[in-house]
Amino acid sequence: MSFTLATWNINSVRLREGLVARLMEDEAPDILCLQECKSPVEKIPLERFHELGYTHMVARGQKGYNGVAILSKLPIEDAGDKDFASLGHARHVAGRLENGVTIHNFYVPAGGDVPDREKNEKFSQKLDYLTEMRDWFRDSRPEKAILVGDLNIAPREDDVWSHKQLLKIVSHTPVEVEHLDNVMEAGGWHDVTRADIPEGQLYSWWSYRARDWDTADKGRRLDHVWASGDIRAAAHGSRILRDARGWEKPSDHAPVFAQFDL
DNA sequence: ATGTCCACCGGAGGTGGA
Numbered sequence: 648m649s650f651t652l653a654t655w656n657i658n659s660v661r662l663r664e665g666l667v668a669r670l671m672e673d674e675a676p677d678i679l680c681l682q683e684c685k686s687p688v689e690k691i692p693l694e695r696f697h698e699l700g701y702t703h704m705v706a707r708g709q710k711g712y713n714g715v716a717i718l719s720k721l722p723i724e725d726a727g728d729k730d731f732a733s734l735g736h737a738r739h740v741a742g743r744l745e746n747g748v749t750i751h752n753f754y755v756p757a758g759g760d761v762p763d764r765e766k767n768e769k770f771s772q773k774l775d776y777l778t779e780m781r782d783w784f785r786d787s788r789p790e791k792a793i794l795v796g797d798l799n800i801a802p803r804e805d806d807v808w809s810h811k812q813l814l815k816i817v818s819h820t821p822v823e824v825e826h827l828d829n830v831m832e833a834g835g836w837h838d839v840t841r842a843d844i845p846e847g848q849l850y851s852w853w854s855y856r857a858r859d860w861d862t863a864d865k866g867r868r869l870d871h872v873w874a875s876g877d878i879r880a881a882a883h884g885s886r887i888l889r890d891a892r893g894w895e896k897p898s899d900h901a902p903v904f905a906q907f908d909l
Numbered sequence: 910a911t912g913t914c915c916a917c918c919g920g921a922g923g924t925g926g927a
Contacts, residue, residue: 658927659915683927685916711916712926757927769926799927812910855913855927865910899914899927 648746649908650677650721651884654795654870655891656754656852656900660684660716664692666894667718670902671699674888677720679902682754682797684714691716707737715752715796717742723750729783732756732776746909748878749789753780753796762820770817773799777826784834793907794836794873797900800827803841805848806868818867836873839905843885851887852900861893872905881907 653676657663660681671679679701684691688708696704696718705725706716713736717723726741726749738754756776759769802824804810813819830836840849850866857863874882884906892901 662915683915759926809910816910854911856911857913858911863911896914 649906651904651906652676652678652680652793652795652872653902653904654680654872655902656682656797656870656898658683658685658898658900660691661686663896663898664695666891666898668695668699669894670891671696671701674904676904678750679718680750680752680795681716681718682752684708684716685711686714705740705742707740709737713737713754715740715754717750717752721745731779731783732772734772734776747791748909749792751792751794753794753798755796755798755800757799758817758823760817762815762817762822774822774826777830781829781833784830789834789836789875790877792875795871797869798827798871799869800824801867801869802827806850808848808850808865808867818869831873835876837876837879839872839874839879839882840885840903842879843883843905849887851903853892855899870900870903872903878907878909881909883908
């Protein structure tokens with residue numbers, strides 16, 4: 648069995664229903680994981696997605712903020728969620744395919760502006776969130792599992808436009824990278840995107856604030872696809888659809904794709 | 910490093926979050 652998967656921080660699924668449909672039409676991933684839906688589950692516009700073949704969904708939502716959804720052409724059953732760091736936010740949902748593969752869809756807290764636990768509660772919550780992810784995956788090591796989402800951390804030097812200039816910028820600080828590495832190690836996770844594309848600058852997010860995001864190209868790789876060790880070899884064909892960042896009224900994130908042959 | 914976009918509330922534009 649083979650399927651393609653994409654992960655995309657959509658920054659409001661209701662405002663960008665048309666962009667989601669365009670991705671479904673143009674790229675047709677079997678499974679599309681969305682973050683920042685900013686919608687209660689019952690208000691996600693499903694009709695067009697159904698018409699395009701995405702007849703299955705598992706999702707968690709809340710009014711105005713956060714929210715994660717897995718839209719799928721393949722049957723998928725709800726495999727639960729966990730409120731890491733007890734924030735009361737809709738930031739994680741898991742789904743299970745008929746072949747037994749579990750997909751975890753995450754929206755890790757952004758962490759505010761100041762990278763200091765004492766001065767910034769949001770940064771503290773981000774680190775706590777990652778610590779609880781680590782503990783959870785350590786206690787039940789994932790098998791036949793995929794983890795995707797907006798992890799809000801660009802771990803490698805070549806995952807940001809300037810390693811030196813971003814060392815003290817939230818998303819690329821050493822303490823965040825260490826916390827993310829601990830999640831990977833505890834779960835036996837492997838970075839599928841970087842296994843496929845090991846060399847060179849690679850970004851999935853460009854700020855809205857830049858005058859010309861494409862020319863300035865001050866991006867970061869905040870969106871990730873990971874696989875558990877037992878299925879890592881099944882993953883290939885990763886790519887980032889940079890074009891989507893240039894679509895009309897875009898999300899500030901581009902979709903990240905991978906294929907799995909299982 | 911940069912300075913835009915989105916949702917909420919409420920019925921305009923301020924506020925919080927990213």
